[in-house]
Amino acid sequence: MLTNGSKLLLAGTTLAAVAAIVYGVTQDGTLGVVGLLSAAIALGLLAGIVIATRDGNVSAMDEAAAQTAVATHVAPEGNIWPLIVAGGAALVVLGLVTQSAFVMLGIGLLLIAGLQWMVDAWSQSASADGTFNRDARARFAGPLEFPLLATAVGGVVVFSFSRIMLFLSKTAGPVGFVVAALLILAGGFLFASQRSMRSTAVAGLTAFAALGLVAGGVAAGLDGERFIEEHETTGLLGEESECDTTDETHADENASQTVGNKAAIMADITLDAEGELTSKAPGQQASQRIVVGRGNPSNIIFHNESDEPRRITLTTGQRPLLDEEGEEIEGQTTPDQRCTALAEEGGSQLLTFRIDKRSAVADEAFELTVPGVEGQAIEVVVP
Amino acid sequence: MLAVGAIAAVTLTACAEDAPQDTWQPEGENSTRIHNLQWPVFAIAGVVGLLVFLAIVWVVIRYRDRGQPIPKQSHGKPALEIALTILPALILVGVAVPTVGTLMALAETDDTECSVNVYGQQWWWEVEYPEQKGCGGIDREFVTSGQMVIPTGTKVLVSGTSRDVIHSWWIPALNGKKDMVPGRVHTVRTQADEPGIYAGQCTEFCGLSHANMRMEVVALDPGDFETWKANQLKPYAAPEEGSIAAEGESAFISQCARCHVVDGLDDGGVNAPEQFVYSRTAPNLTNLMTRNTFAGATFDLLTDECRERVWEATPEEFGERYLEGVTPECLNEVDLRAWIKNAPAMKPMYTDGTKLGPTDGRSRGMPALGLNDDQADQLVAYLLERN
Known part of the structure; x- marks a missing residue:
């Protein structure tokens, strides 16, 4: 007679053996086949041991006990897990032909339900005493179930919260969360002010708050996120070859103030009060040229000492013009540019760039210029 | 014998003549600064190491188990503990002063x-x-x-x-x-x-x-x-x-x-x-x-x-x-x-x-x-x- 434990192991043995055959026929390589066959052999061996020891409940030599042991006659109670396993399997199949998310969900359900089913089956046949069996199940499964459940609940709360935050407008957001914080404060005050509260009241209030949060999250998620305006950046100006503008951009003026990069600069480029542009590399004299390494990220700091906001623009010849799909338009070029945001009077901006081309063979000189300031340029030499 | 041979072999590598990356032969201003710092530090560390080693050997031999009764156990000796705290601190300060000075001199690039x-x-x-x-x-x-x-x-x-x-x-x-x-x-x-x-x-x-x-x-x-x-x-x-x-x-x-x-x-x-x-x-x-x-x-x-x-x-x-x-x-x-x-x-x-x-x-x-x-x-x- 097959014992409960051996059924699982025999099923595992069969599954691994079938998987080894399927893998061997459909896939190249022997490693997978060897691995699966090893699993089949190991599971088969374990199944044999479990059958021989009658699930470890009675001595294999005790024939009488083998007939009367709990493991041989306690029938498992009915439970819902087979249904959920079936649902998980259906989701996997559905996902294979629709969306991979269903596959992941199905696998998750299969794992959870399969594990729960096994634990239930084991605990229900642990002894003839139902109370002992329920305790045994709780001791075994509790340490796993509670953290997982808490993680899942926490995830739902955080996700719902995030949907609500993304739904609320920039101005409504703070108001909404001030109200939420006040409600939590009021709830806490209510709990604390009572000498005693019925546990059902606490549970009811908590459930009500949780339901409200989840419902709000679902509603907000279905309605979609608020409109988030795409800000124009200096990178966009470069992409569109519009670095020659003297207009303000919406770019974060502090975005390029990376301390690490500012500590590793190739040169300081200064536009002085007279409108003269000069470059000063560490250890070298001021000049109208800078040498930067080919194919190497380089940082320069632009200091604006003039009386108007200015940006610095690097132009490295021409590049192919791209259409809306990012494909090159044959025969059409546009200036290859990078630039900083506008530097305030007396302010500075960092520009990081990398040039892969040699300047000696370029059609046009590589230059750093300040839009709006005529006749001033720093030649960029790439050896 | 094997251990002695290994130590001797490692020690003898210091005698190599064709050793262009020898850190003990400075040929420039900065390397001379480093050299002038490292040899006294090595000397101090060597003397300290030797004293500690000799002390351990002396204790191991002097107080080895000869069947004598276990001496009376006592806890703490403030004078010795204070001395053994101050002495290493003074040595470290003595090493730190020239080390920081050398580091600052090495970092100098304005000249x-x-x-x-x-x-x-x-x-x-x-x-x-x-x-x-x-x-x-x-x-x-x-x-x-x-x-x-x-x-x-x-x-x-x-x-x-x-x-x-x-x-x-x-x-x-x-x-x-x-x-x-x-x-x-x-x-x-x-x-x-x-x-x-x-x-x-x-x-x-x-x-x-x-x-x-x-x-x-x-x-x-x-x-x-x-x-x-x-x-x-x-x-x-x-x-x-x-x-x-x-x-x-x-x-x-x-x-x-x-x-x-x-x-x-x-x-x-x-x-x-x-x-x-x-x-x-x-x-x-x-x-x-x-x-x-x-x-x-x-x-x-x-x-x-x-x-x-x-x-x-x-x-x-x-x-x-x-x-x-x-x-x-x-x-x-x-x-x-x-x-x-x-x-x-x-x-x-x-x-x-x-x-x-x-x-x-x-x-x-x-x-x-x-x-x-x-x-x-x-x-x-x-x-x-x-x-």
């Missing part, structure tokens, strides 16, 4: 008179001389690799960075180590007192051929440095028409110019190392034969005899011998041909096209070009004229 940029990449160093008034005046920037040539008695500002992973620039005879980090520029001051070659080694593990990433600083008298500099800036000389070298020029354009640059050979097709090499660059070969080494200073361009003649020259002879460069008689043609034909067989590099997915098909190092003997002959002839 440099010449500026050189170095770029580390797997597994070689590029050396760039920007336009400047220092270094005797440089009107037009130029690039070399493997060897950094500097004038003697001149404080040189070495500004370095890396194009791929972290490397470390270290010429033991001239200065301490300085990490070269992608996206950052680190500086170190270098000065050589005497003409000569000072060997170095990348000292930050940087991948497969880290052990083969070497470099050398060549110090020349200011006059010889001017000669070397003028030679680096001379115009491109095309090979004589119809010669093997001329065929080599064509082979270079078709095979090598995709990655390597020879200044003046600007019609040599598309030079786009960024498409083929992960570090986006390859050594500039304009004046290859003015260097003594190639492939990240891993191999000599000179035969053993000629190399010895340069390395063992006296300071007075050195400049003249170095400036002779690599003559046809002195060329180590065996290694150069082997490198041209199958570089990965000589130096481990990531060049297997089937395994370059993580670098978008770009190799790290020079791939095997599959050249035949005739092409190798032509290229060697062409490169021999890059002097």
Whole structure:
């Protein structure tokens, strides 16, 4: 007679053996086949041991006990897990032909339900005493179930919260969360002010708050996120070859103030009060040229000492013009540019760039210029 | 016996004469500073270590178990504990004062008179001389690799960075180590007192051929440095028409110019190392034969005899011998041909096209070009004229 434990192991043995055959026929390589066959052999061996020891409940030599042991006659109670396993399997199949998310969900359900089913089956046949069996199940499964459940609940709360935050407008957001914080404060005050509260009241209030949060999250998620305006950046100006503008951009003026990069600069480029542009590399004299390494990220700091906001623009010849799909338009070029945001009077901006081309063979000189300031340029030499 | 033999063997390595990376033989101002700090620190540490060792041995022997009764146990001896706290603190303070002073002196770069940029990449160093008034005046920037040539008695500002992973620039005879980090520029001051070659080694593990990433600083008298500099800036000389070298020029354009640059050979097709090499660059070969080494200073361009003649020259002879460069008689043609034909067989590099997915098909190092003997002959002839 097959014992409960051996059924699982025999099923595992069969599954691994079938998987080894399927893998061997459909896939190249022997490693997978060897691995699966090893699993089949190991599971088969374990199944044999479990059958021989009658699930470890009675001595294999005790024939009488083998007939009367709990493991041989306690029938498992009915439970819902087979249904959920079936649902998980259906989701996997559905996902294979629709969306991979269903596959992941199905696998998750299969794992959870399969594990729960096994634990239930084991605990229900642990002894003839139902109370002992329920305790045994709780001791075994509790340490796993509670953290997982808490993680899942926490995830739902955080996700719902995030949907609500993304739904609320920039101005409504703070108001909404001030109200939420006040409600939590009021709830806490209510709990604390009572000498005693019925546990059902606490549970009811908590459930009500949780339901409200989840419902709000679902509603907000279905309605979609608020409109988030795409800000124009200096990178966009470069992409569109519009670095020659003297207009303000919406770019974060502090975005390029990376301390690490500012500590590793190739040169300081200064536009002085007279409108003269000069470059000063560490250890070298001021000049109208800078040498930067080919194919190497380089940082320069632009200091604006003039009386108007200015940006610095690097132009490295021409590049192919791209259409809306990012494909090159044959025969059409546009200036290859990078630039900083506008530097305030007396302010500075960092520009990081990398040039892969040699300047000696370029059609046009590589230059750093300040839009709006005529006749001033720093030649960029790439050896 | 085995342990004694091992200790003796390790100790005897200190007696090696051919040890160009010996940290105990400073040849420049900064390395002398480091040397003047490290020997007293070693001496103090040695004396302390010896005293501790002797104390342990004395205690072990004096109080070994001879069946005597266990002495009365007591706790604490304030005078001894205070003394053993104050004494190490005083020693540490004594070491810290000159250490901090030396560190601050080593970090000083404001007094440099010449500026050189170095770029580390797997597994070689590029050396760039920007336009400047220092270094005797440089009107037009130029690039070399493997060897950094500097004038003697001149404080040189070495500004370095890396194009791929972290490397470390270290010429033991001239200065301490300085990490070269992608996206950052680190500086170190270098000065050589005497003409000569000072060997170095990348000292930050940087991948497969880290052990083969070497470099050398060549110090020349200011006059010889001017000669070397003028030679680096001379115009491109095309090979004589119809010669093997001329065929080599064509082979270079078709095979090598995709990655390597020879200044003046600007019609040599598309030079786009960024498409083929992960570090986006390859050594500039304009004046290859003015260097003594190639492939990240891993191999000599000179035969053993000629190399010895340069390395063992006296300071007075050195400049003249170095400036002779690599003559046809002195060329180590065996290694150069082997490198041209199958570089990965000589130096481990990531060049297997089937395994370059993580670098978008770009190799790290020079791939095997599959050249035949005739092409190798032509290229060697062409490169021999890059002097």
